[in-house]
Amino acid sequence: MWRCPLGLLLLLSLAGHVALGAKQGRVRRELAPGLHLRGIRDGGRYCQEQDLCCRGRADDCALPYLGAICYCDLFCNRTVSDCCPDFWDFCLGVPPPFPPIQGCMHGGRIYPVLGTYWDNCNRCWQAGNHSAFWGMTLDEGIRYRLGTIRPSSLVMNMHEIYTVLNPGEVLPTAFEASEKWPNLIHEPLDQGNCAGSWAFSTAAVASDRVSIHSLGHMTPVLSPQNLLSCDTHQQQGCRGGRLDGAWWFLRRRGVVSDHCYPFSGRERDEAGPAPPCMMHSRAMGRGKRQATARCPNSHVNNNDIYQVTPVYRLGSNDKEIMKELMENGPVQALMEVHEDFFLYKGGIYSHTPVSLGRPERYRRHGTHSVKITGWGEETLPDGRTLKYWTAANSWGPAWGERGHFRIVRGVNECDIESFVLGVWGRVGMEDMGHH
Structure with missing residues (x-):
C-alpha cells in the first residue's frame, strides 16, 4: 500500500527535515549551484563507505567530491545542497532530491503539493519549509x-x-x-x-x-508571559512546564491580559536569567483577586486579574x-x-x-x-x-x-x-x- 507522505519526503529533504537551515561557515559554497543541480547522479556511496552520519554541524563529516566538498552531517542546506549523494538514503532513509521535486512522486508521476490527491485511500498532507525554523536542528526544534x-x-x-x-x-x-x-x-x-x-x-x-x-x-x-515569569513553583518558564501547575496558578493567583503583560521571551537563551515576575495579586474576598502592580506595558492601565475554576x-x-x-x-x-x-x-x-x-x-x-x-x-x-x-x-x-x-x-x-x-x-x- 502506497502512502503519499512517504513521497513527500522528497520535499521534506529539501525543506530541511532534520536540519532546517544552512551551516555557518559554508556560505561561499552555497553561492554556487547545489551539486545535484549540476546533474551529478552517480550515486556515490560516500557516507555509507565511510560509515558517516554526523550529528549537528560536524566538519569532520566532509569528503572531497568532484572538486567540491560534500557533507554527511545533519546540517546540510536542503535547497542548495552540499550533501554527499547518498546522504539522504543512507543517513535519512529518504530518496535523494534528483531533481529537486516539489511534490509527491508516485508511479513515475509527480503530484504537486498544492493539490490533494488520493491513492488507495491514503491522503497526501502538505509539507513546506517554515522560515522560523531555518538554522535549527531537530534536537533544537524539540528543545x-x-x-x-x-x-x-x-x-x-x-x-x-x-x-x-x-x-x-x-x-x-x-x-x-x-x-x-x-x-x-x-x-x-x-x-x-x-x-x-x-x-x-x-x-x-x-x-x-x-x-x-x-x-x-x-x-x-490572557498573558502567557504572566505564567512564564510568575508561575515558578516546579515550573521552568521557557525551558518547560506542567499543565497542572499552570491551571493551579490560574485558579489561585490569576493572570492579566497579554496586552498588559506582553510576551518578551522570543529568543532562546538558556544561559541568561529568566525575566523576573512583574505582576502579583492579592485576595479581595470571595476568592477574587486584584493586581498589586501596574502593567509591565506602561501604555496599558487595565490590570484586571482573570481566574478560572478547577x-x-x-x-x-x-x-x-x-x-x-x-x-x-x-x-x-x-x-x-x-x-x-x-x-x-x-x-x-x-x-x-x-x-x-x-x-x-x-x-x-x-x-x-x-x-x-x-x-x-x-x-x-x-x-x-x-x-x-x-x-x-x-x-x-x-x-x-x-x-x-x-x-x-x-x-x-x-x-x-x-x-x-x-x-x-x-x-x-x-x-x-x-x-
Missing part, C-alpha cells in the same frame, strides 16, 4: 518549540469527567468554536523559541473559556471531547510532536513513520500542548470517512493553516486524545457589566 512536560503518573491518573450523550443524541459532523462563538475565540500566539507551550496553550484555552462563560462581557487574550479532565472517547467542546468551548490537549509535524503546511495530519529503522536521533519526539477548537470529516473516494480535529498551535500564523492544523480524529493520533482538559472561567455577576 525550544515545545515545552510541555509529560504529566506525572499522579496527574495522568486524574479522574475523568464523563459526559453522557442523551439517548438518540447525534453530534454534528462538523463544528468550529469560532462559528458558534464569533469574536470570542482568539487567534494563536507565537511562542517563538521559548519552550513554553505549557503556558501558551493554557492561556489560549482560558482566554476562550473566560470569554464564552462571561457571555462576551470579558474577552481577554481544571477537569475529559474522557478520551472522541464523542465526549466533542460534546464538551461544543457545549463549553475549546479544550486543551497534550500531544506528541514528531519530526514531520514541524513541516506541516496543510491537510489532515497523521504522523508518517518514514524514519522507522533509522537511528534514534532521526525520530526524536517531544510533548507539546495545543488548543482543540473543532472537528470535521472528509469523504474518501471509496465512500469511507476520514475524521479530524481542528486545533490551534502556538507557532504563529505563518505555520500550518494560519497557525492551526487538522489531525486525524478518533484513533488517538500522536496521543492527542489521551489527556484532554477543560475549565470554566471564573465569572461573577459583577463581571457581567464589566468590559
Whole structure:
C-alpha cells in the first residue's frame, strides 16, 4: 500500500527535515549551484563507505567530491545542497532530491503539493519549509518549540469527567468554536523559541473559556508571559512546564491580559536569567483577586486579574471531547510532536513513520500542548470517512493553516486524545457589566 507522505519526503529533504537551515561557515559554497543541480547522479556511496552520519554541524563529516566538498552531517542546506549523494538514503532513509521535486512522486508521476490527491485511500498532507525554523536542528526544534512536560503518573491518573450523550443524541459532523462563538475565540500566539507551550496553550484555552462563560462581557487574550515569569513553583518558564501547575496558578493567583503583560521571551537563551515576575495579586474576598502592580506595558492601565475554576479532565472517547467542546468551548490537549509535524503546511495530519529503522536521533519526539477548537470529516473516494480535529498551535500564523492544523480524529493520533482538559472561567455577576 502506497502512502503519499512517504513521497513527500522528497520535499521534506529539501525543506530541511532534520536540519532546517544552512551551516555557518559554508556560505561561499552555497553561492554556487547545489551539486545535484549540476546533474551529478552517480550515486556515490560516500557516507555509507565511510560509515558517516554526523550529528549537528560536524566538519569532520566532509569528503572531497568532484572538486567540491560534500557533507554527511545533519546540517546540510536542503535547497542548495552540499550533501554527499547518498546522504539522504543512507543517513535519512529518504530518496535523494534528483531533481529537486516539489511534490509527491508516485508511479513515475509527480503530484504537486498544492493539490490533494488520493491513492488507495491514503491522503497526501502538505509539507513546506517554515522560515522560523531555518538554522535549527531537530534536537533544537524539540528543545525550544515545545515545552510541555509529560504529566506525572499522579496527574495522568486524574479522574475523568464523563459526559453522557442523551439517548438518540447525534453530534454534528462538523463544528468550529469560532462559528458558534464569533469574536470570542482568539487567534494563536507565537511562542517563538521559548519552550513554553505549557503556558501558551493554557492561556489560549482560558482566554476562550473566560470569554464564552462571561457571555462576551470579558474577552481577554490572557498573558502567557504572566505564567512564564510568575508561575515558578516546579515550573521552568521557557525551558518547560506542567499543565497542572499552570491551571493551579490560574485558579489561585490569576493572570492579566497579554496586552498588559506582553510576551518578551522570543529568543532562546538558556544561559541568561529568566525575566523576573512583574505582576502579583492579592485576595479581595470571595476568592477574587486584584493586581498589586501596574502593567509591565506602561501604555496599558487595565490590570484586571482573570481566574478560572478547577481544571477537569475529559474522557478520551472522541464523542465526549466533542460534546464538551461544543457545549463549553475549546479544550486543551497534550500531544506528541514528531519530526514531520514541524513541516506541516496543510491537510489532515497523521504522523508518517518514514524514519522507522533509522537511528534514534532521526525520530526524536517531544510533548507539546495545543488548543482543540473543532472537528470535521472528509469523504474518501471509496465512500469511507476520514475524521479530524481542528486545533490551534502556538507557532504563529505563518505555520500550518494560519497557525492551526487538522489531525486525524478518533484513533488517538500522536496521543492527542489521551489527556484532554477543560475549565470554566471564573465569572461573577459583577463581571457581567464589566468590559
